[in-house]
Amino acid sequence: MKAIDLSVNFAGVTLKNPVVTVSGTCGFGEEYAPFYKPSELGAIAVKGMTLAPRLGNPPPRIAETPAGILNSIGLQNPGVDAFVENELPRLKAEGACVIANISGSTIADYCKVAEILSETDVDFIEMNISCPNVKEGGVAFGTNAKTVNEITSEVKKHTNKPLIVKLSPNVTDITEMARAAEAGGANALSLINTLLGMRIDLKTRRPILHNNVGGLSGPAVFPVAVRMVWQVRNAVSLPLLGMGGIASAEDAIEMLIAGADAIGVGTAMFANPNLPMEIADGIAKYMEANSIEHVADISATVQPW
Amino acid sequence: MNYKDNGKVLQNRRIIDGAQLYDMLIECPEIAHNAEPGQIVHIACGEGTTLRRPISICETAGDCVRLCYEVRGKGTKWMAERREGDTVSLLGALGHGFTPRDGKVLLVGGGIGIYPLLSIGKTCQNAKALFGFRNVSLINSLELFENNGIETSVITDDGSSGRKGFVTELLRDELTAGGVSQVYVCGPKPMMAVVAKLCAGFGVDCQVSMEERMGCGVGACLACVCKTMFRDNEGAEGEKYKRVCVDGPVFDAKEIIWE
Ligand SMILES: Cc1cc2nc3c(=O)[nH]c(=O)nc-3n(C[C@H](O)[C@H](O)[C@H](O)COP(=O)(O)OP(=O)(O)OC[C@H]3O[C@@H](n4cnc5c(N)ncnc54)[C@H](O)[C@@H]3O)c2cc1C
Ligand SMILES: Cc1cc2nc3c(=O)[nH]c(=O)nc-3n(C[C@H](O)[C@H](O)[C@H](O)COP(=O)(O)O)c2cc1C
Ligand code: FES
Numbered sequence: 001m002k003a004i005d006l007s008v009n010f011a012g013v014t015l016k017n018p019v020v021t022v023s024g025t026c027g028f029g030e031e032y033a034p035f036y037k038p039s040e041l042g043a044i045a046v047k048g049m050t051l052a053p054r055l056g057n058p059p060p061r062i063a064e065t066p067a068g069i070l071n072s073i074g075l076q077n078p079g080v081d082a083f084v085e086n087e088l089p090r091l092k093a094e095g096a097c098v099i100a101n102i103s104g105s106t107i108a109d110y111c112k113v114a115e116i117l118s119e120t121d122v123d124f125i126e127m128n129i130s131c132p133n134v135k136e137g138g139v140a141f142g143t144n145a146k147t148v149n150e151i152t153s154e155v156k157k158h159t160n161k162p163l164i165v166k167l168s169p170n171v172t173d174i175t176e177m178a179r180a181a182e183a184g185g186a187n188a189l190s191l192i193n194t195l196l197g198m199r200i201d202l203k204t205r206r207p208i209l210h211n212n213v214g215g216l217s218g219p220a221v222f223p224v225a226v227r228m229v230w231q232v233r234n235a236v237s238l239p240l241l242g243m244g245g246i247a248s249a250e251d252a253i254e255m256l257i258a259g260a261d262a263i264g265v266g267t268a269m270f271a272n273p274n275l276p277m278e279i280a281d282g283i284a285k286y287m288e289a290n291s292i293e294h295v296a297d298i299s300a301t302v303q304p305w
Numbered sequence: 306m307n308y309k310d311n312g313k314v315l316q317n318r319r320i321i322d323g324a325q326l327y328d329m330l331i332e333c334p335e336i337a338h339n340a341e342p343g344q345i346v347h348i349a350c351g352e353g354t355t356l357r358r359p360i361s362i363c364e365t366a367g368d369c370v371r372l373c374y375e376v377r378g379k380g381t382k383w384m385a386e387r388r389e390g391d392t393v394s395l396l397g398a399l400g401h402g403f404t405p406r407d408g409k410v411l412l413v414g415g416g417i418g419i420y421p422l423l424s425i426g427k428t429c430q431n432a433k434a435l436f437g438f439r440n441v442s443l444i445n446s447l448e449l450f451e452n453n454g455i456e457t458s459v460i461t462d463d464g465s466s467g468r469k470g471f472v473t474e475l476l477r478d479e480l481t482a483g484g485v486s487q488v489y490v491c492g493p494k495p496m497m498a499v500v501a502k503l504c505a506g507f508g509v510d511c512q513v514s515m516e517e518r519m520g521c522g523v524g525a526c527l528a529c530v531c532k533t534m535f536r537d538n539e540g541a542e543g544e545k546y547k548r549v550c551v552d553g554p555v556f557d558a559k560e561i562i563w564e
Contacts, residue, residue: 024526024527025521025525025526026525027524027525027526027527031521031523031524031525031551032523032525034308035309047527055544055545055546056527056530056546058532058564059517059518059528059529059530059531059546060517060518061518061527061528061529061530062356062518062519062520062526062528062529063518064354064355064356065355066353067355068355069355069356069520071520071526071528073526073527073528076527076530076546208518218355219355267355268355269521270355270356270357270520270521270522270526271349271354271355271356271357272349273309273396273521273523274309
């Protein structure tokens with residue numbers, strides 16, 4: 001058999017392997033440096049950024065749940081200009097493939113941020129229209145098909161970068177949003193963002209999160225993510241970055257089989273910072289054991305009943 | 306530097322009968338040799354937990370770290386059930402710790418907040434400890450400090466041992482007497498806020514060890530923040546959430562915005 005090839009072509013860009021660390025869980029790539037270099041990943045999706053710096057929500061911002069966590073960070077970030085000036089040059093110098101995750105309160109904001117990033121050497125723009133933790137914008141754009149179509153086509157006009165639209169699971173029919181993004185000109189989709197949830201302290205009767213509600217992620221959401229990736233795979237022909245609860249190489253392979261072209265890891269990395277590289281190794285071993293040459297030959301191979 | 310280490314439990318003993326307090330000694334050379342006073346480890350607490358648990362390093366001894374902790378919920382209960390020879394996964398040593406100072410320094414601790422003060426107390430030449438406990442039955446571990454030549458002064462909420470009142474009263478007396486170059490404090494937030502204010506009033510530097518719920522422990526997720534004041538290059542003041550896991554847990558008290 002020929003040597004296995006872990007690389008994938010994702011919306012025209014070659015990723016050296018299918019493993020991406022997802023937005024909001026890996027900062028700007030420096031924090032996990034003792035465990036893996038951003039350049040060893042297929043790509044790194046950096047913390048969601050906005051036009052102006054954002055303070056974020058008051059703490060507590062995190063709560064543990066059965067097999068998962070809730071977070072309500074509230075898009076704390078230094079603003080797109082600070083990212084371009086202070087973080088991006090380092091990431092590119094290291095040779096990382098960079099997915100710039102963006103948010104805004106108006107469509108005009110999204111367009112402006114996309115425009116600024118288009119002048120840089122980020123590899124992708126990932127449009128977060130699914131953040132449950134900010135009052136204005138965020139998920140509001142991601143739960144109505146007409147708005148998804150509109151914001152996608154507007155942002156497309158302002159950028160020449162491959163545009164990934166990140167879908168919210170907090171909708172009745174995710175395929176409707178996927179089709180709207182595709183029609184709007186998206187080059188790829190990523191899914192899923194977090195599911196809205198809540199925990200309450202019995203003693204104080206106060207929600208654990210200061211924001212009262214927050215986004216659920218981690219193994220608890222994995223089956224939901226697999227289902228949604230499968231549904232979306234059958235609805236559109238765009239490349240898919242599948243994420244949500246992946247905690248092992250087996251989970252990652254399952255996500256690929258469901259229909260993902262590349263996979264994202266986030267929450268599970270908090271417990272095991274070596275996880276992204278362990279997953280890349282695990283996928284390679286699986287390919288070897290099953291005589292599979294290309295990752296693309298795993299993608300969307302589910303045999304539904 | 307952050308290391309992931311599989312530590313070996315050498316000892317895990319109940320400290321006192323009256324409370325679920327434990328003293329755990331873990332062999333983890335990489336972490337032990339690199340730890341600074343006030344830093345923390347992030348511990349994986351087995352099946353059923355998604356997140357690691359942050360615990361302060363009480364002290365290091367050779368290849369070992371000592372952790373003193375109270376059972377609060379699932380994770381710390383799992384820790385209490387570890388036996389000699391068991392393996393635990395640690396990330397550490399994390400964060401920005403206490404900065405040593407010359408001259409007379411005070412360690413101000415309340416309840417389980419006393420343990421994180423041991424290392425810095427040992428590092429400084431002239432440290433005195435002022436500790437507050439709820440009642441006499443909860444007083445413990447003073448010998449850890451006294452065996453290292455650190456004089457301890459204790460006050461209890463109900464007067465069941467030593468003076469009756471709060472540790473801030475002991476601190477006020479010391480600050481009034483003068484000659485203090487630095488205060489280190491760890492304990493409940495309201496207590497630390499009062500200590501910070503007292504120190505500011507006396508013009509004495511104060512370093513606080515903050516606590517917040519954590520995710521990654523390495524600065525990546527922005528979960529563990531506390532509100533701080535900062536001055537930009539032009540000198541304008543603003544508010545900023547800083548990360549307890551890397552920018553802290555120890556902060557200059559003047560930076561913290563207490564709410
Ligand atoms: C910087 C720092 C240093 C600490 N040092 C010590 C120490 O030396 N000794 C000690 O006994 N305790 C210490 N704590 C508190 C300790 O982390 C919590 O008691 C512990 O996480 C509770 O976990 P649990 O699973 O037992 O409780 P659960 O309530 O079941 O935990 C659920 C979730 O909430 C988090 N959580 C609950 N209470 C706290 C808390 N007070 N602070 C932070 N997270 C919390 C847990 O980490 C977990 O993610 C420290 C906390 C921080 C932030
Ligand atoms: C702490 C935290 C912060 C996040 N911040 C962002 C963000 O800024 N932008 C975004 O698009 N998604 C954000 N997410 C969502 C993740 O990128 C991802 O979609 C989700 O967590 C599911 O993957 P996981 O279960 O592997 O974590 C965040 C998730 C977490 C846990
Ligand atoms: S716990 Fe993730 S930034 Fe501190």
